[in-house]
Amino acid sequence: xxxxxxIIELIALLxxxxxEDVAEKLEEMAVQDIADAMGELxxxxxxxxxxxxxxxxxxxxxxxxxxxxxxxxxxxLEQTEARRVLAELVPDDRTAFLENLEPEDLExxxxxxxxxxxxxxxxLLGYPEESMGRLMTPRFxxxxxxxxxxxxxxxxxxxxxxxxTINFVFVTDERGHLLDAVKLKDFILARQDAKVESLxxxxxxxxxxxxxxxxxxxxxxxxxINTLAVTDKNGVLLGIVTVDDIMDxxxxxxxxxxQKLGGTGTLNVSLREATPGFLYRKRIGWLMILxxxxxxxxxxxxxFEGAIEAVIxxxxxxxxxxxxxxxxxxxxxxxxxRALATGDVELKDWLRLWGKEFSVALGLxxxxxxxxxxxxxxxxxxxxxxxxxxVVGFAMLAVVIMGAMLGMLLPFILQRFNMDxxxxxxxxxxSVADVLGILIYFSIASxxxxxxxxxx
Amino acid sequence: xxxxxxIIELIALLxxxxxEDVAEKLEEMAVQDIADAMGELxxxxxxxxxxxxxxxxxxxxxxxxxxxxxxxxxxxLEQTEARRVLAELVPDDRTAFLENLEPEDLExxxxxxxxxxxxxxxxLLGYPEESMGRLMTPRFxxxxxxxxxxxxxxxxxxxxxxxxTINFVFVTDERGHLLDAVKLKDFILARQDAKVESLxxxxxxxxxxxxxxxxxxxxxxxxxINTLAVTDKNGVLLGIVTVDDIMDxxxxxxxxxxQKLGGTGTLNVSLREATPGFLYRKRIGWLMILxxxxxxxxxxxxxFEGAIEAVIxxxxxxxxxxxxxxxxxxxxxxxxxRALATGDVELKDWLRLWGKEFSVALGLxxxxxxxxxxxxxxxxxxxxxxxxxxVVGFAMLAVVIMGAMLGMLLPFILQRFNMDxxxxxxxxxxSVADVLGILIYFSIASxxxxxxxxxx
Numbered sequence: 001x002x003x004x005x006x007i008i009e010l011i012a013l014l015x016x017x018x019x020e021d022v023a024e025k026l027e028e029m030a031v032q033d034i035a036d037a038m039g040e041l042x043x044x045x046x047x048x049x050x051x052x053x054x055x056x057x058x059x060x061x062x063x064x065x066x067x068x069x070x071x072x073x074x075x076x077l078e079q080t081e082a083r084r085v086l087a088e089l090v091p092d093d094r095t096a097f098l099e100n101l102e103p104e105d106l107e108x109x110x111x112x113x114x115x116x117x118x119x120x121x122x123x124l125l126g127y128p129e130e131s132m133g134r135l136m137t138p139r140f141x142x143x144x145x146x147x148x149x150x151x152x153x154x155x156x157x158x159x160x161x162x163x164x165t166i167n168f169v170f171v172t173d174e175r176g177h178l179l180d181a182v183k184l185k186d187f188i189l190a191r192q193d194a195k196v197e198s199l200x201x202x203x204x205x206x207x208x209x210x211x212x213x214x215x216x217x218x219x220x221x222x223x224x225i226n227t228l229a230v231t232d233k234n235g236v237l238l239g240i241v242t243v244d245d246i247m248d249x250x251x252x253x254x255x256x257x258x259q260k261l262g263g264t265g266t267l268n269v270s271l272r273e274a275t276p277g278f279l280y281r282k283r284i285g286w287l288m289i290l291x292x293x294x295x296x297x298x299x300x301x302x303x304f305e306g307a308i309e310a311v312i313x314x315x316x317x318x319x320x321x322x323x324x325x326x327x328x329x330x331x332x333x334x335x336x337x338r339a340l341a342t343g344d345v346e347l348k349d350w351l352r353l354w355g356k357e358f359s360v361a362l363g364l365x366x367x368x369x370x371x372x373x374x375x376x377x378x379x380x381x382x383x384x385x386x387x388x389x390x391v392v393g394f395a396m397l398a399v400v401i402m403g404a405m406l407g408m409l410l411p412f413i414l415q416r417f418n419m420d421x422x423x424x425x426x427x428x429x430x431s432v433a434d435v436l437g438i439l440i441y442f443s444i445a446s447x448x449x450x451x452x453x454x455x456x
Numbered sequence: 457x458x459x460x461x462x463i464i465e466l467i468a469l470l471x472x473x474x475x476e477d478v479a480e481k482l483e484e485m486a487v488q489d490i491a492d493a494m495g496e497l498x499x500x501x502x503x504x505x506x507x508x509x510x511x512x513x514x515x516x517x518x519x520x521x522x523x524x525x526x527x528x529x530x531x532x533l534e535q536t537e538a539r540r541v542l543a544e545l546v547p548d549d550r551t552a553f554l555e556n557l558e559p560e561d562l563e564x565x566x567x568x569x570x571x572x573x574x575x576x577x578x579x580l581l582g583y584p585e586e587s588m589g590r591l592m593t594p595r596f597x598x599x600x601x602x603x604x605x606x607x608x609x610x611x612x613x614x615x616x617x618x619x620x621t622i623n624f625v626f627v628t629d630e631r632g633h634l635l636d637a638v639k640l641k642d643f644i645l646a647r648q649d650a651k652v653e654s655l656x657x658x659x660x661x662x663x664x665x666x667x668x669x670x671x672x673x674x675x676x677x678x679x680x681i682n683t684l685a686v687t688d689k690n691g692v693l694l695g696i697v698t699v700d701d702i703m704d705x706x707x708x709x710x711x712x713x714x715q716k717l718g719g720t721g722t723l724n725v726s727l728r729e730a731t732p733g734f735l736y737r738k739r740i741g742w743l744m745i746l747x748x749x750x751x752x753x754x755x756x757x758x759x760f761e762g763a764i765e766a767v768i769x770x771x772x773x774x775x776x777x778x779x780x781x782x783x784x785x786x787x788x789x790x791x792x793x794r795a796l797a798t799g800d801v802e803l804k805d806w807l808r809l810w811g812k813e814f815s816v817a818l819g820l821x822x823x824x825x826x827x828x829x830x831x832x833x834x835x836x837x838x839x840x841x842x843x844x845x846x847v848v849g850f851a852m853l854a855v856v857i858m859g860a861m862l863g864m865l866l867p868f869i870l871q872r873f874n875m876d877x878x879x880x881x882x883x884x885x886x887s888v889a890d891v892l893g894i895l896i897y898f899s900i901a902s903x904x905x906x907x908x909x910x911x912x
Binding site for chain 1: 486488609612613616622623640641644645659676677678679680681682699700703704706707710711713714715717718719720723726727728732733735736739740742743744746747750751753754755757758761764765768771772773774775776778779780782783784786787789790791792793794795798800801805809812815816819820823824827828831856881882883886887890894
């Protein structure tokens with residue numbers, strides 16, 4: 001983990017201008033921790049730290065900065081320095097930097113690239129956003145089936161400095177079609193004069209460059225592999241994506257799910273770095289939409305104002321009833337959204353889950369209905385007790401079932417129409433459950449208590 | 457991904473009793489997919505599939521079954537078969553199987569283990585639950601600094617079948633202290649007569665066996681490593697944990713966060729497999745606690761029954777005001793819980809974030825307050841309009857700020873007292889925000905509208 005002590009020490013040394021000690025300290029630190037420390041510094045100091053690093057660590061450190069800081073640093077560097085950093089970034093990190101730029105800036109930065117890097121970057125940026133193509137690096141080691149292990153190992157040694165990872169060596173035909181992925185370990189265990197094809201088992205996993213990165217997460221997670229091959233639609237090997245990049249994607253995707261479920265939409269930036277104005281804009285939209293939903297709640301209540309005036313005790317139970325409905329709905333929506341995201345449940349399971357959720361909700365509703373009807377008995381006193389108990393008991397039963405069904409089905413319906421199930425945010429479920437809860441509650445009350453009929 | 461076609465085909469072949477085709481189909485399928493398919497079958501068929509597999513794939517497939525199915529399968533196997541499956545499980549998968557058993561069953565299963573496996577399993581189970589020790593496998597390849605690369609490679613070749621992964625080779629001293637972790641690739645690139653110590657850079661990551669597995673997730677995620685060394689407190693290498701196991705842990709931990717945030721507590725089993733009774737028990741607890749909170753809402757309203765009877769229009773705005781407070785609170789709680797979980801924000805940041813959240817909430821509150829006061833103007837009509845607009849506008853401003861502050865601070869406070877911040881579930885935040893919202897709303901109404909004073 002980020003050693004807080006290390007970061008504080010580094011800052012102290014920097015501010016004391018003890019350059020030699022700074023260099024020594026930086027040598028001890030991991031690039032991830034240096035990048036973290038840079039986040040705590042002033043822009044000028046950040047530049048100082050970067051320049052105090054040996055050339056090859058500059059780029060590594062740069063790749064771990066947040067996109068906001070990457071932009072700031074590169075803007076403040078001399079052009080020759082910026083060129084060097086961009087040239088030395090590995091292709092997937094370069095794509096990550098470039099894809100966060102505004103279109104007008106992108107052009108300026110592309111001008112800084114070497115011709116071969118420019119060509120490669122344009123190709124990688126040509127894949128759809130959030131696709132595997134955007135994540136992959138075209139640096140991999142490929143051998144032919146007809147080679148001997150000795151020749152393959154020579155080739156691996158030669159290419160190892162270029163390749164990002166060689167835990168897997170890929171076997172391709174002369175036209176680049178992926179034939180197999182073989183563990184480096186197998187090359188070491190094999191006899192030197194054996195043919196590469198004798199190591200092949202044709203058990204390998206690959207994904208198309210245009211595929212969504214979430215698919216890549218699922219393949220790597222499911223099949224426990226370290227390196228996933230990315231091909232074009234004809235099976236020609238284009239690049240590889242390593243598990244560490246996939247873990248970062250998985251974390252981001254999960255964060256997006258959390259944020260959607262919490263009703264903020266996706267931020268796509270660190271909460272630390274988000275400005276208040278940005279957070280305001282992200283959050284106000286959903287809140288205002290929910291205001292509209294809740295206005296319907298108000299209108300529903302207004303319909304029953306006569307009933308409320310006749311039996312003011314009904315208002316006592318109003319927050320309890322509608323909140324319980326929303327709470328049951330939040331529970332089931334959260335369970336469903338997560339289970340859909342991890343692949344634990346799938347669309348085709350909806351009927352089975354609907355049945356299960358219904359029986360759970362029935363149990364929850366009966367328990368809570370009984371509890372609240374006791375309160376109704378007490379609250380209603382001798383004259384109104386029995387009737388009020390019935391009203392609130394049945395209303396609770398009905399709204400809990402309704403809320404749970406809503407929370408369970410909405411994510412499924414969204415998924416069915418290829419929308420993100422997490423859009424069924426808990427605030428949305430709660431607000432819709434409020435409206436329906438009010439209507440159910442007062443309808444039951446009107447039926448049992450023979451109250452003035454609603455005003456439409 | 458789980459090929460649905462494959463699974464259906466397998467089931468069809470099984471039911472047609474075409475044993476040869478079943479064997480052939482199984483040969484093509486990945487063990488993960490076979491395990492998945494087994495989940496869709498009847499217990500007898502499951503056993504049939506397992507027995508149709510070659511011995512070494514039986515254990516692999518078994519390790520990918522859910523804990524419920526593992527138990528069922530092992531109970532149905534002959535004792536000799538069960539012994540063999542347990543003997544061939546890799547140590548970390550064996551720990552995972554054993555730790556899910558009830559204490560009385562555990563004893564019976566331990567009896568099936570070979571003496572050396574029993575000793576090892578007891579040792580691994582001796583580490584705290586959810587610790588790195590429970591996840592690790594003691595199978596790793598270690599070499600000495602004084603060896604030549606050639607000798608080390610011989611040793612690696614010899615041990616490779618035992619070792620779970622050899623992407624990293626560990627360098628230890630004669631007493632087992634971990635000195636370094638060197639990539640297998642470096643051994644291949646090095647000259648055969650070079651010493652192992654010439655490959656060492658002493659840049660490696662390790663974690664203690666007693667450490668929480670979430671720490672392991674953070675180290676692997678942060679430093680992009682495939683294999684994490686696990687040591688005792690003296691730095692003696694005990695085992696390794698690979699990134700695929702860590703990804704599974706990360707997924708589980710995130711699922712727990714989702715479930716807590718959604719107000720269900722943690723399930724610890726797949727939603728598909730959870731029985732209705734289990735789901736009921738998990739969910740009813742929180743719902744009943746929330747009923748108590750919501751009862752306070754009811755009591756708060758009852759205090760203001762006089763005010764409501766005097767100005768029944770106040771009830772129209774009640775759901776809108778209290779829901780908005782809960783919605784703003786859900787947004788900020790979700791953002792905070794996730795940011796704390798990913799390490800994006802830390803405890804020490806609370807003051808900075810509090811300031812930021814306050815300014816965001818102020819913006820949200822003003823916008824929503826203005827919107828709702830327009831509705832108040834319309835709803836109140838010529839006599840009451842201005843006053844009602846003021847009441848609902850100010851109330852909205854106040855409750856949105858209150859909700860957002862509550863949602864932001866509660867996770868921090870829980871974390872401060874070493875509780876899981878996700879315990880600040882959105883239903884809890886919503887329900888508490890309801891109570892406070894009602895009090896704020898009617899207090900403001902009483903102040904502005906000069907209504908009957910509350911009945912305590």
